[in-house]
Amino acid sequence: MKTTKKLVMIGNGMAGVRAIEHLIKLAPDSYEITIFGAEPHPNYNRIMLSTVLAGGSSMDEIIINDLQWYEDNRIRLYTGEPVVKIDSANRKVISRSGIEAEYDKVIIATGSKAFILPIPGADKEGVIGFRDIADCETMMDASKTYRKAAVIGGGLLGLEAARGLLNLGMDVTVIHINGHLMDRQLDEPSGRMLQRELEAQGMKFLLKKQTLEITGKKRAQGLKFADGTSLEADLVVMAVGIRPNVEVAGASGIDVNRGIVVSDWMETNVPDVYAVGECVEHRGIGYGLVAPLYEQGAVLAKRLAGIETDGYTGSVTSTKLKVSGVDVFSAGEFKDSPDSRSLKIQDEVGGVYKKLVIRDNKLAGAVLFGDTADGASLFSLIKSGESIAGREKELLLGIPSELMGQSKGAKFESMPDDEIVCGCNGVSKAAIGEAITAKGCTSVADIKACTKASASCGGCKPLVEGLLHFYAGDAATESKEGICGCTSLSREEVIDEIKRMRLMTVKEVMNVLEWRESEGCSKCRPALNYYLGMLWPEEYVDEKESRITNERYHANIQKDGTYSVVPRIYGGVTSPADLKKIATVAEKYNVPLVKFTGGQRIDLLGVKKEDLPGMWEDLDMPSGHAYGKTLRTVKTCVGNTFCRFGTQDAMGMGIKLEKAFERLNTPAKVKLAVSGCPRNCAEATIKDFGVVAIDGGWELHVGGNGGIHVRATDLLCTVKTDDEVIEWASAYLQYYRENARWNERTSNWIERVGLDSVKEALAKKEDREALVERIEKTLSLTTDPWKEIIENRELRKNFEPLADVQTVKQ
Ligand SMILES: Cc1cc2nc3c(=O)[nH]c(=O)nc-3n(C[C@H](O)[C@H](O)[C@H](O)COP(=O)(O)OP(=O)(O)OC[C@H]3O[C@@H](n4cnc5c(N)ncnc54)[C@H](O)[C@@H]3O)c2cc1C
Ligand SMILES: NC(=O)c1ccc[n+]([C@@H]2O[C@H](COP(=O)([O-])OP(=O)(O)OC[C@H]3O[C@@H](n4cnc5c(N)ncnc54)[C@H](O)[C@@H]3O)[C@@H](O)[C@H]2O)c1
Ligand code: SF4
């Protein structure tokens, strides 16, 4: 009989979770898995934080496995819950808040922390490392208030942080201890060329500088250097290397040097305790890049699945700087030594530098600046250790384009099937070949969607492109980004096909349009559910399982795993009776926090999932939809009812709008506001749809946002009557529903399509009336979700704690 063992993992980061993904594939249901993560997030792509900081990606887009993935795989996840100790005598793991989890096997995957120089002032406000989402958010916030940033450390991380801060509008100086940048990856000439290129982008540098102190009172104000000079700075980012997180191992009797000491099978000295990732020291080496950590994870997964495997023997690494407009690649050795020879090209006019380091007729290392097209191929040669005798110059010069097909073809022919092409995502030549020949990928974007190859640092893209041409020949096409990784079809193409073939369910869309992943992903499932509901309001039955967690439970999940309840309060106007009711419910269910929201609603926070239906029933108020992609709130000022400046009835108009559009499904959340005069106390000009009273009418404003990227609204039009406000709001919201991408706020949508195109679409009365008719049809079919659950026994069961299903805590 198959027995399920308990596996506990400490750390919810890139290396550990990748090992779990492997394990689940190799030995499904062999382990009951519990993961403790110190960060309050599901597993995300740390590599992409540089891209997020530089504005090239959003936080949502870097989630690798969302909460649904943990639930689907019956993994119990504790987030924001660091582990403090492994009690190996009693075989349990203990977290900071006292949660104990028994184990048969335990994995330590705690990664590293940024090394913070131990200098006076390092604990001041405004001094941070760059390691996680919180650091990234701190920098983005600081850039709104402060101007001068100093980045200490001119390595990969420091330069990527500096580029991001420049994009955020800061004045950035990089302070580096060495005489040239990226001294751990580049030689002096390439480091110098890199500096010149970055200076041209607006980055400033202070080289050969040792920081002695960070000055300032509470917050950092500047730096003092060993040579007596100083620099003003109100944000200081330390990027001077990393230190493995070994505290848990140290406190649990596990051998630790710089990192946690492991065998070739990732075993520590304590039985049944394994370690993987940056926290590890293997054969005396700790790695700080994902490729080797994924190799470690693959070995560990096989070990835990009971599959015979060779051990991990160490890795040669390659790096690529992720700063747009600068191509830098480095792999293996880059310095000259007495027993090696090197070949170089140095073209300072064209901005190209290439260097090959050769030992015993084998390629030992390569540095490329300005032209990194051959980086991945050279890296393959370094790893294979094959002789390059007689080919040295050809490799240095790069293969001429007219011979590309022929010689690269020969190269791909001889490349072993199991050779890893994309180090960041551990994708082999065979997996890419299969994606092209068996799954029909015809572009790099297709392959990226199918295998994840080239989805992180992008360093392997030329090699992926080469393989595409090798396998697909003339069938290879230009890259086209689909709505998600499961398809190369755009939103418009998907919608056209749904309409043309009258597709009616999410599953049908995926089958008919040949989705690569038969179950879809966390991006396309809710998007398709929305598009189908928008297109077929009468026929389509909402698929609850395709909705995101908050929408399935009609409440916002909080970081401690509890939920929040926000009842509908139209226009923010309440009554003593409703307030009494809310207070009674809050007391009855021991609600730990009652708070007013930014949208003038009352939020009951800290509610257990099983208490939700009871609370809704006792409240007997409609859902405030504070959790959904729908109309959230209509904020109002008191208007002419009480305010002596008011020219119109702002509260009345707010209530009318909220009653008109509550429960409307929209591509992303929608917030409205109504102000009773141009003083605009309800802040209507940072809302998705803002209404501002003027003498004799209303101004209608659109596309505002008060979130991360603040955007003031654009004026759509001015109208005279209340009915016209409702007509224009209806037409505008329906046009947005029909034309925006799923998850696209009105502010981003307006920026993308342009205000003029929206004005044009709404200009004619008959067009507006058609839109109004469609939104009214949709609205007439909506029901209150809380009421539906209260009255339906089966639906209520989803809220009961299930003994045999792991609960997910966020
Ligand atoms: C901005 C940035 C850009 C990068 N770019 C690249 C790149 O382009 N290419 C590349 O190869 N690498 C890059 N890296 C490095 C790469 O991200 C790391 O090598 C990789 O994330 C390490 O994986 P890991 O699982 O070992 O550690 P992590 O991803 O750090 O995960 C460890 C997790 O464990 C948690 N943890 C720690 N202690 C505890 C505890 N006691 N209990 C519970 N949880 C705990 C941590 O909070 C963390 O979430 C980059 C790193 C950064 C910061
Ligand atoms: N594109 C990528 O592959 C990428 C991007 C970001 C981070 N990472 C990884 O993240 C980790 C951290 O990156 P990192 O750049 O901090 O580490 P690093 O060790 O690669 O570089 C640190 C740099 O700081 C310099 N330095 C050390 N002490 C200093 C001081 N007192 N003052 C000024 N400079 C000083 C060093 O000379 C070195 O160049 C590494 O493992 C790195 O590989 C990789
Ligand atoms: S916006 Fe005008 S009407 Fe409304 S509260 Fe402010 S001043 Fe009064």
Ligand code: FES
């Ligand atoms: S090697 Fe980084 S994305 Fe492929």
